[in-house]
Amino acid sequence: MIPTKDKKARENEDWVACISRIREAQDEAAFARLFAHFAPRVKAFLMRSGADATLAEECAQEVMATLWQKAHLFDPSRASAATWIFTIARNRKIDALRKQKRPEPEDLPWGNEPEPDQADVLALQEESDQLGDAIAALPEKQRVLIEKAYFSDLSHSEIAEQTGLPLGTIKSRIRLALDRLRHAMK
Amino acid sequence: MSDKQIKHHLTDALLVAYSAGSLPEAFSLTVATHISMCDDCRARLGAFDAMGGAMVERCDSVAMSVGSLEATMQRIRAAAPQAAPAPRRKSSLPHPLQDYIGGDLDAVKWRSVGMGVKQAILPTSRAATARLLYIPAGAAVPDHGHRGTELTLVLQGAFVDEVDHFGPGDIEIANEDLNHTPVADIGADCICLAATDAPLRFRALIPRLAQPFLRI
Numbered sequence: 001m002i003p004t005k006d007k008k009a010r011e012n013e014d015w016v017a018c019i020s021r022i023r024e025a026q027d028e029a030a031f032a033r034l035f036a037h038f039a040p041r042v043k044a045f046l047m048r049s050g051a052d053a054t055l056a057e058e059c060a061q062e063v064m065a066t067l068w069q070k071a072h073l074f075d076p077s078r079a080s081a082a083t084w085i086f087t088i089a090r091n092r093k094i095d096a097l098r099k100q101k102r103p104e105p106e107d108l109p110w111g112n113e114p115e116p117d118q119a120d121v122l123a124l125q126e127e128s129d130q131l132g133d134a135i136a137a138l139p140e141k142q143r144v145l146i147e148k149a150y151f152s153d154l155s156h157s158e159i160a161e162q163t164g165l166p167l168g169t170i171k172s173r174i175r176l177a178l179d180r181l182r183h184a185m186k
Numbered sequence: 187m188s189d190k191q192i193k194h195h196l197t198d199a200l201l202v203a204y205s206a207g208s209l210p211e212a213f214s215l216t217v218a219t220h221i222s223m224c225d226d227c228r229a230r231l232g233a234f235d236a237m238g239g240a241m242v243e244r245c246d247s248v249a250m251s252v253g254s255l256e257a258t259m260q261r262i263r264a265a266a267p268q269a270a271p272a273p274r275r276k277s278s279l280p281h282p283l284q285d286y287i288g289g290d291l292d293a294v295k296w297r298s299v300g301m302g303v304k305q306a307i308l309p310t311s312r313a314a315t316a317r318l319l320y321i322p323a324g325a326a327v328p329d330h331g332h333r334g335t336e337l338t339l340v341l342q343g344a345f346v347d348e349v350d351h352f353g354p355g356d357i358e359i360a361n362e363d364l365n366h367t368p369v370a371d372i373g374a375d376c377i378c379l380a381a382t383d384a385p386l387r388f389r390a391l392i393p394r395l396a397q398p399f400l401r402i
Contacts, residue, residue, distance in 0.1 A: 083239030
């Protein structure tokens with residue numbers, strides 16, 4: 001199995017292992033590896049969302065500290081490390097930049113098995129990687145719109161103002177992009 | 187809390203915006219409450235979160251300051267141990283909504299808006315308004331104008347309007363184009379969570395414009 005797997009998918013599993021070493025053994029070396037990879041990305045995400053460099057630096061540190069503190073809540077059969085870190089960074093962004101709370105859905109009783117099923121973990125990590133490929137393969141115009149929706153904190157009407165495109169076109173383009181993503185996932 | 191009978195779901199646009207964190211708080215509350223009741227939309231949100239993750243993973247990066255790792259380790263060491271969340275009391279309402287009410291339905295501070303209909307505004311940021319609506323069985327919501335987008339999520343009972351029948355967990359997404367008169371199902375009183383991004387005005391509060399009180 002392993003030689004056929006692509007580099008990114010193995011990297012995803014590696015990040016999962018790092019987070020479990022933080023949870024099990026407060027492993028600072030594992031944290032340092034996660035930090036080197038993810039902190040600069042989180043900082044870029046926050047700056048593209050409108051934070052200045054100082055605020056983005058501070059928030060990125062807080063996001064990574066939250067990762068350490070909440071390592072026991074990470075479930076690799078439900079999200080990749082990047083997805084989980086994105087959700088922490090997104091919540092920090094709402095709090096710090098928009099001064100709002102973010103109501104979270106009620107958590108499901110996911111069951112009390114201490115370790116998620118390994119096959120579920122592998123499948124989820126590979127699918128996350130394929131989704132990344134699918135986004136990278138999108139036509140430029142569609143990818144830019146999705147990036148704006150996630151990074152720039154723009155409403156649909158604001159996206160329309162920025163690009164000079166009519167609102168309906170934007171909405172249908174976003175839907176088209178998501179449709180293509182779904183098919184690429186199959 | 188999930189219900190297999192839900193047939194009116196969130197749109198992709200709302201899920202993307204909730205995942206990206208760009209909705210006003212009142213809309214986020216309504217989306218989070220629907221997802222608490224709807225496994226389909228929960229799964230779709232998971233896919234949109236994964237899209238956010240994929241973009242963080244593959245986007246550019248900005249170098250952290252010198253010494254930032256050590257500064258972060260110091261934050262971790264200085265942080266107070268995380269307190270376990272307080273146990274929740276059993277409730278008929280999804281958790282995100284309970285948090286905004288500060289309890290169950292019996293804790294809601296209803297105010298009459300006329301003709302048997304009551305409402306309670308929930309404390310959110312002012313960019314949009316979230317409120318609970320209590321509509322007696324068979325009664326109509328007083329005619330109200332909404333200039334922006336209005337989300338209406340059924341918590342208990344059901345309502346019918348020109349579009350369809352909406353039961354527990356169903357969400358109606360209306361914009362300026364929709365002129366609707368929701369009428370509570372005759373079977374039971376209807377309780378909804380409604381979010382609007384423009385200030386909502388009950389025209390029926392002005393007596394001369396009062397709409398006839400529909401009884402089925």
